[in-house]
Amino acid sequence: MTVANSLNKIIYADNAATTKIDDDALALMFDLQRNFFANPSAAYKLSRPLKKILKESREKIASCINAEPQEIIFTSGGTESDNWAIKSAVLAHLSEHPNIITSAIEHKAILNSCAAIEKLGCTVTKLTVDKFGEVNPADLQKKILPQTKIISVMLANNEVGTIQPVKSLAEIAHTSGKTFHTDAVQAVGHIPIDVKTLGIDMLSASAHKFNGSKGIGFLYVRDGLKIAPYIDGGGQEFSRRAGTENVPAIAAMALALEKNCRDMEKNAQKLSACTKILLNCLQSNGVDFISNGGENRLPGHLSLSFKDCDGETLLHRLDLKNICVATGSACNSKQTEISHVLQALKVPGDYIRGTIRITFGKENSCDDAKTIGNHLGIVGKVMK
Numbered sequence: 106m107t108v109a110n111s112l113n114k115i116i117y118a119d120n121a122a123t124t125k126i127d128d129d130a131l132a133l134m135f136d137l138q139r140n141f142f143a144n145p146s147a148a149y150k151l152s153r154p155l156k157k158i159l160k161e162s163r164e165k166i167a168s169c170i171n172a173e174p175q176e177i178i179f180t181s182g183g184t185e186s187d188n189w190a191i192k193s194a195v196l197a198h199l200s201e202h203p204n205i206i207t208s209a210i211e212h213k214a215i216l217n218s219c220a221a222i223e224k225l226g227c228t229v230t231k232l233t234v235d236k237f238g239e240v241n242p243a244d245l246q247k248k249i250l251p252q253t254k255i256i257s258v259m260l261a262n263n264e265v266g267t268i269q270p271v272k273s274l275a276e277i278a279h280t281s282g283k284t285f286h287t288d289a290v291q292a293v294g295h296i297p298i299d300v301k302t303l304g305i306d307m308l309s310a311s312a313h314k315f316n317g318s319k320g321i322g323f324l325y326v327r328d329g330l331k332i333a334p335y336i337d338g339g340g341q342e343f344s345r346r347a348g349t350e351n352v353p354a355i356a357a358m359a360l361a362l363e364k365n366c367r368d369m370e371k372n373a374q375k376l377s378a379c380t381k382i383l384l385n386c387l388q389s390n391g392v393d394f395i396s397n398g399g400e401n402r403l404p405g406h407l408s409l410s411f412k413d414c415d416g417e418t419l420l421h422r423l424d425l426k427n428i429c430v431a432t433g434s435a436c437n438s439k440q441t442e443i444s445h446v447l448q449a450l451k452v453p454g455d456y457i458r459g460t461i462r463i464t465f466g467k468e469n470s471c472d473d474a475k476t477i478g479n480h481l482g483i484v485g486k487v488m489k
């Protein structure tokens with residue numbers, strides 16, 4: 106059986122981990138890879154179309170988040186963008202023992218960037234969240250120090266889908282003259298984002314989370330904000346991020362984002378219908394579970410904790426039925442760690458180990474939701 110054939114039988118519901126690349130984006134990427142292979146920085150005419158594609162891709166992406174084209178800097182993805190935002194803010198100020206404020210439920214790309222610079226003498230303040238995973242803006246106000254250099258709070262959480270009050274947080278940051286960064290890796294292409302209205306100074310994004318390719322993303326940097334290059338080398342990306350541009354992946358990212366933004370409302374409606382169907386199935390089967398995160402969540406995103414169950418086992422039972430979901434815990438060879446996000450939300454002890462994450466994407470149908478709901482309805486009860 107080929108991989109493509111076996112994929113037809115699978116229900117993929119782990120879109121927060123990665124999404125399937127959009128067909129048109131993939132076709133464009135192949136075409137450019139094969140037929141437009143020149144280096145966009147070269148001076149001959151073969152390079153001219155590539156320069157144009159880069160320019161147009163930057164314009165398309167900028168318009169999707171209401172930014173200016175020169176504010177979009179292509180990177181290798183979310184992890185690089187997050188590392189760059191955090192480290193650039195403090196590395197030039199190490200002698201002042203700078204402070205960073207972030208939240209307790211960030212992705213490891215932020216938390217481990219903070220941990221790395223903590224070793225160099227910086228301090229890191231982690232804002233706590235309520236039971237829905239929301240940061241309280243008043244809490245941020247109290248925690249800002251004179252030596253705080255950057256405040257970084259994610260737009261939407263990757264485990265529970267909670268959307269943060271980023272506009273209020275950015276306003277507070279600016280009142281104190283601080284820079285505000287948001288990790289919007291889970292949000293871009295899924296919910297409307299206007300960087301000007303939200304008051305964001307820097308924003309991280311990753312194409313593979315919105316039906317683009319893996320290994321490509323961008324960092325939005327507001328005009329006028331000075332940030333040191335993170336990758337040194339040639340003069341690409343306005344001398345801010347060196348390395349020959351991956352034009353096929355960049356063009357595919359722009360197309361995927363444009364399509365997702367165009368269809369955002371329609372997709373969101375379908376995704377919300379999927380989550381409702383699944384929750385109804387569980388309720389009508391009498392399963393004892395908690396749905397984590399509040400009302401203000403990413404569409405199609407479910408973090409469910411089943412009473413007295415084990416998330417790993419649930420995942421494997423669903424995998425046997427060709428259903429792909431994620432757990433709410435990270436496994437290592439010795440033990441199953443409970444995720445820092447679920448701990449921060451204080452999910453009750455008899456539910457927390459039985460957590461799985463189901464994230465629907467634009468490829469999913471309501472039938473997928475029914476199938477998952479019915480299987481979970483059976484396993485969720487049997488496992489107790």
Ligand code: PLP
Nearest residue numbers: 182183184212214263290291311
């Ligand atoms: N930030 C968040 C919130 C994420 O969910 C992820 C990926 O899971 C990343 C950052 C890292 O992105 P990438 O896989 O593009 O490095």
